[in-house]
Amino acid sequence: MRKVKIFDTTLRDGEQTPGVNLSIEEKLTIAKNLEELNVDIIEAGFAIASQADFDAIKEVAKTIKKCKVASLARATEKDIDRAWDAVKEAKYPRIHTFIATSDIHMKYKLKMSEDEVYNQAVEMVKYAKSKGCEVQFSCEDASRTRPEFLYRVLEGVIDAGAIVVNIPDTVGFTYPEEFYEIVKGIKENVPNIDKAEIAVHCHNDLGLATANALAAIRAGAAQIECTVNGLGERAGNTAIEELAMTLKVRPEGYGVECGINHSKIYHVSKTVSKLTGVDIQPNKAVVGDNAFAHESGIHQHGVLENSSTYEIMTPESIGRAKNKLVFGKHSGKHAFKDKLIELGYELSEEKIDDIFKKFKKLTDIKKEILDEDIESLALGGLRTVEKSYDLTSFNITRIPGHTTQAEVKMVAKSEIRTAIAEGDGPVSAVYNAINTITGCKNCTLKDYSIKSITSASDAQGEARVEVEIDGKVYIGKGIKTDIIEASAVAYIDAINRSLINVNK
Numbered sequence: 001m002r003k004v005k006i007f008d009t010t011l012r013d014g015e016q017t018p019g020v021n022l023s024i025e026e027k028l029t030i031a032k033n034l035e036e037l038n039v040d041i042i043e044a045g046f047a048i049a050s051q052a053d054f055d056a057i058k059e060v061a062k063t064i065k066k067c068k069v070a071s072l073a074r075a076t077e078k079d080i081d082r083a084w085d086a087v088k089e090a091k092y093p094r095i096h097t098f099i100a101t102s103d104i105h106m107k108y109k110l111k112m113s114e115d116e117v118y119n120q121a122v123e124m125v126k127y128a129k130s131k132g133c134e135v136q137f138s139c140e141d142a143s144r145t146r147p148e149f150l151y152r153v154l155e156g157v158i159d160a161g162a163i164v165v166n167i168p169d170t171v172g173f174t175y176p177e178e179f180y181e182i183v184k185g186i187k188e189n190v191p192n193i194d195k196a197e198i199a200v201h202c203h204n205d206l207g208l209a210t211a212n213a214l215a216a217i218r219a220g221a222a223q224i225e226c227t228v229n230g231l232g233e234r235a236g237n238t239a240i241e242e243l244a245m246t247l248k249v250r251p252e253g254y255g256v257e258c259g260i261n262h263s264k265i266y267h268v269s270k271t272v273s274k275l276t277g278v279d280i281q282p283n284k285a286v287v288g289d290n291a292f293a294h295e296s297g298i299h300q301h302g303v304l305e306n307s308s309t310y311e312i313m314t315p316e317s318i319g320r321a322k323n324k325l326v327f328g329k330h331s332g333k334h335a336f337k338d339k340l341i342e343l344g345y346e347l348s349e350e351k352i353d354d355i356f357k358k359f360k361k362l363t364d365i366k367k368e369i370l371d372e373d374i375e376s377l378a379l380g381g382l383r384t385v386e387k388s389y390d391l392t393s394f395n396i397t398r399i400p401g402h403t404t405q406a407e408v409k410m411v412a413k414s415e416i417r418t419a420i421a422e423g424d425g426p427v428s429a430v431y432n433a434i435n436t437i438t439g440c441k442n443c444t445l446k447d448y449s450i451k452s453i454t455s456a457s458d459a460q461g462e463a464r465v466e467v468e469i470d471g472k473v474y475i476g477k478g479i480k481t482d483i484i485e486a487s488a489v490a491y492i493d494a495i496n497r498s499l500i501n502v503n504k
């Protein structure tokens, strides 16, 4: 199988992500991760940009042994001198010099003619070559460059000694079919193209960076420039994890391999996210939190039977933990039952049906149901008693400077009854109203506590009460997202228990 080389520019274009500023130590950590990932070339920075950038490239160059180490340089002697000083101690050093070749960039930015740009490109490649290392040349904004001029520049820089010619889609303007034609056109129209490798560097302004890189591979590109998590200027670059997994999952599509150590992908992605401070969007392909999560019942059922029903690659193949089933309003009973078993609850079908109904009700008020929620539902389901009384609804009114009033509606022995009562606070007002409805005259609250079962603002609260009724103490429990409701349910639970004499 043909091999494409991976040129990683996380430390250079990736660091151009707004807000990202990596220290030398952080860059070194990322470089070591990239070496383990088995990329071919690490672009460690832009040496002229700052002393810190220069020092970081130097450290990376001294440390990394398995990959080539490159520094970016404008097509000027001072940039090239600085780049060379930074990379010269690398086992395999490379100078990457560039100049823009599109009409827009030449006219407005460089204020140079085609001939001036051509001459500067050729002269600076010769100058970089004189340092005695590999030279890569990029035509910045190549995809918007007049094709004849692009071919002329490429022929000139290859004659001057560039062994890699890079075709950047600098502004992410191209679409895949067009990019394929650009690379094909270069192969067909640059007479000495067989003396250099074609590289591509795609930006993601239209979300096409990976698709464009793949189209270029099909057209014969030999080196692909990528970044971890797709970091980079503006919308970023081709994401290394997307490219590597596409080539692995669909080898028949491109017939190439890239040598990436797939099992390291997740770890490297997490490391880069942590060090750069750029979070990975949850639905990011391959490495996002949701990439192997299944929320809907039909999907969960399929995945439980065989994960290949809804997963085209295994999470383990990129070094992630097994897929996770996310429980929410779209979840189904198969997955729910499986989760109960995983949590250690072997329940009858009838109980599972009952708990599942409560679970569905809970999803109306809670977005993501955690293991702890399911556990509490299961435990609540285990702890059942005939409900002579049940809460229907309640309403609290607070009058500043006065007591709190509660209006409580309940099913009381098959009848609907309502009572209004006052109390020092909402819980005591509700309890007084419950006493009125149930006729519980000798009910004394002996102990009351509330704790949160899960974290986050939509967490469930568990209320626990000890109520003395006619000289005996009964424990009641209630679990709800509303703590007043949990308190009411717990109190009613204790009263129901007193009726069947379920003792403490």
Ligand SMILES: CC(=O)SCCNC(=O)CCNC(=O)[C@H](O)C(C)(C)COP(=O)(O)OP(=O)(O)OC[C@H]1O[C@@H](n2cnc3c(N)ncnc32)[C@H](O)[C@@H]1OP(=O)(O)O
Binding pocket: 013, 016, 046, 048, 049, 050, 073, 074, 075, 076, 098, 099, 100, 109, 110, 140, 170, 233
């Ligand atoms: C497509 C890309 O991603 S290219 C890489 C982009 N990355 C960066 O720019 C990050 C690092 N950059 C920097 O630290 C600074 O821009 C530096 C040190 C490179 C230059 O800083 P300054 O001297 O202040 O120049 P400034 O950035 O304002 O302008 C760029 C200058 O380089 C020139 N220039 C731009 N590209 C090239 C090139 N490839 N070759 C030669 N000259 C170039 C511009 O015409 C402009 O020249 P001028 O100062 O004579 O007008």
Ligand SMILES: CC(C)C(=O)C(=O)O
Binding pocket: 013, 072, 098, 138, 139, 140, 141, 166, 168, 169, 170, 171, 201, 203
């Ligand atoms: C310097 C070049 C390769 C670049 O980053 C771009 O054109 O996007």
Ligand SMILES: [Mg+2]
Binding pocket: 013, 168, 170, 201, 203, 233
């Ligand atoms: Mg770029």
